[in-house]
Amino acid sequence: MAEIVEADNYEGIITRIEHKSRKIESLLKQYKPVEALKTALEGSPPKTKDERCKSANWIVVHRAIMAIKDVDSLFSALDPEYYDILMKYLYRGLSTGDRPTCDQCLRIHEKLTEKAGLGCILRCLADTLNTV
Amino acid sequence: MAATSVHKFAQCISCHAWSPDLSMIAFCPNNSEVHIYKLSEDKWEKVHVLQKHDQIVSGIDWSYRSNKIVTVSHDRNSYVWNQEATGWVPTLVILRLNRAALCVQWSPKENKFAVGSGAKTVCICYYEQENNWWVSKLIRKRHDSSVTSIAWHPNNVLLATTSTDGKCRVFSTFIKGVDAKDSAMGNSADTKFGEQIVQLDLCFCWAFGVRWSPSGNTLAYVGHNSMIYFVDEVGPSAAAQSVAIRDLPLRDVLFLSERMVVGVGFDCNPMVFVADESGLWSFLRFLDERKSASSSAKYGSQFSEAFGKFYGQSKFSASNNVEQSRGAHDNCINCILPLAKQRKSSVTRFTTSGLDGKIVTWDLQKQEDLLDYL
Numbered sequence: 380m381a382e383i384v385e386a387d388n389y390e391g392i393i394t395r396i397e398h399k400s401r402k403i404e405s406l407l408k409q410y411k412p413v414e415a416l417k418t419a420l421e422g423s424p425p426k427t428k429d430e431r432c433k434s435a436n437w438i439v440v441h442r443a444i445m446a447i448k449d450v451d452s453l454f455s456a457l458d459p460e461y462y463d464i465l466m467k468y469l470y471r472g473l474s475t476g477d478r479p480t481c482d483q484c485l486r487i488h489e490k491l492t493e494k495a496g497l498g499c500i501l502r503c504l505a506d507t508l509n510t511v
Numbered sequence: 512m513a514a515t516s517v518h519k520f521a522q523c524i525s526c527h528a529w530s531p532d533l534s535m536i537a538f539c540p541n542n543s544e545v546h547i548y549k550l551s552e553d554k555w556e557k558v559h560v561l562q563k564h565d566q567i568v569s570g571i572d573w574s575y576r577s578n579k580i581v582t583v584s585h586d587r588n589s590y591v592w593n594q595e596a597t598g599w600v601p602t603l604v605i606l607r608l609n610r611a612a613l614c615v616q617w618s619p620k621e622n623k624f625a626v627g628s629g630a631k632t633v634c635i636c637y638y639e640q641e642n643n644w645w646v647s648k649l650i651r652k653r654h655d656s657s658v659t660s661i662a663w664h665p666n667n668v669l670l671a672t673t674s675t676d677g678k679c680r681v682f683s684t685f686i687k688g689v690d691a692k693d694s695a696m697g698n699s700a701d702t703k704f705g706e707q708i709v710q711l712d713l714c715f716c717w718a719f720g721v722r723w724s725p726s727g728n729t730l731a732y733v734g735h736n737s738m739i740y741f742v743d744e745v746g747p748s749a750a751a752q753s754v755a756i757r758d759l760p761l762r763d764v765l766f767l768s769e770r771m772v773v774g775v776g777f778d779c780n781p782m783v784f785v786a787d788e789s790g791l792w793s794f795l796r797f798l799d800e801r802k803s804a805s806s807s808a809k810y811g812s813q814f815s816e817a818f819g820k821f822y823g824q825s826k827f828s829a830s831n832n833v834e835q836s837r838g839a840h841d842n843c844i845n846c847i848l849p850l851a852k853q854r855k856s857s858v859t860r861f862t863t864s865g866l867d868g869k870i871v872t873w874d875l876q877k878q879e880d881l882l883d884y885l
Contacts, residue, residue, distance in 0.1 A: 498737030
């Protein structure tokens with residue numbers, strides 16, 4: 380876990396994120412927002428300390444989070460393995476202070492806390508190494 | 512109820528320990544004293560107060576066979592107390608620490624004890640007959656942060672530690688002249704004092720509460736990220752499992768048998784973890800009844816309460832008046848000990864103490880679903 384990749388992998392990570400972004404756009408066009416969110420969360424957070432890569436990945440995840448309309452159906456389709464990483468991105472969303480983003484993140488946060496419990500929040504707050 | 516007795520001794524208890532015959536209990540009421548209570552005719556009576564430390568006593572251990580109490584404190588000192596006709600007589604043990612001592616435990620043979628400290632070191636103390644003196648040997652430069660918990664392997668040589676740097680480590684504490692080579696140590700007999708056998712790098716935040724299973728085959732420790740880790744075959748080919756917990760993090764763990772672990776912590780309710788036939792660990796249930804049914808409802812109501820405050824609306828406040836049914840503990844539990852007269856391969860009774868000042872005795876005899884795992 381958490382092997383920090385060298386800085387010259389920056390290009391490779393960005394290419395992968397761009398590829399992911401295109402896939403998400405096409406899934407959103409097919410009205411598959413949950414599939415898009417799963418794609419966005421896969422391979423997240425990028426295994427690097429480079430803030431540029433983290434930001435690029437956040438933009439992609441943010442796009443997928445904002446496309447979620449029905450939060451209940453999201454959790455009937457999302458597997459528990461994604462809960463911890465989704466929680467981390469919700470807190471990143473809340474830290475932006477942007478009104479629509481915060482509204483959306485709070486809506487999902489309520490349901491996610493019901494589903495995954497306080498332990499999920501603790502895992503997100505306590506992890507100082509794999510930050511998103 | 513699984514809790515057979517609940518007794519509030521103080522405002523807050525930092526740690527406790529039982530006498531070998533289980534008739535007396537020693538605990539620290541979150542100050543520099545250690546109080547010893549004796550049970551006589553169903554009433555607890557204070558029989559001794561051990562006053563020697565200057566600051567909070569952070570660890571107490573009462574040896575099974577030699578009837579000695581060892582205490583460590585934030586004042587960086589340790590005392591070994593011997594019971595004599597006049598009462599308990601302390602012997603100072605110079606630990607050579609520059610930070611607080613945090614935890615202490617007698618080794619299984621009771622010829623050594625280990626102290627974890629805030630000075631990023633572990634002290635192994637042993638008695639030198641010729642000088643009539645307890646000597647402290649330090650394991651230095653291994654931990655990157657405070658040592659929060661220690662656990663002796665049944666072979667009296669291996670010591671597991673957890674630290675706030677997130678690592679769990681296992682060391683050899685072989686001391687020439689104290690440990691005999693021929694004891695059942697297997698490969699660890701060749702290792703020198705202070706040699707690190709393994710470093711487990713599973714947790715990325717503070718780690719607390721480490722314990723070995725009765726046979727010493729499995730190691731369990733907890734992290735502040737609501738995870739519990741189980742490690743089999745500790746060594747170069749260690750097999751680790753991590754179990755994520757739904758609720759608040761744990762502070763301490765106890766093996767009841769090879770296949771059952773109880774964890775206690777910020778959730779105020781002991782959690783039972785069991786291993787199935789294939790050795791896969793999972794969360795089974797809470798021990799105190801109150802929560803098992805209402806846990807999800809409780810989070811729902813807490814959350815709507817918060818939302819009610821956000822919007823200043825009354826429609827969320829319907830659940831505010833519903834009083835939570837109280838369990839045995841109502842604050843963080845930070846200490847769990849087996850209730851047995853000697854080291855055994857399985858225990859059914861144990862006690863917990865915590866920040867609410869209560870000491871609770873638990874008995875699994877009537878918990879039929881759990882007895883299969885003993």
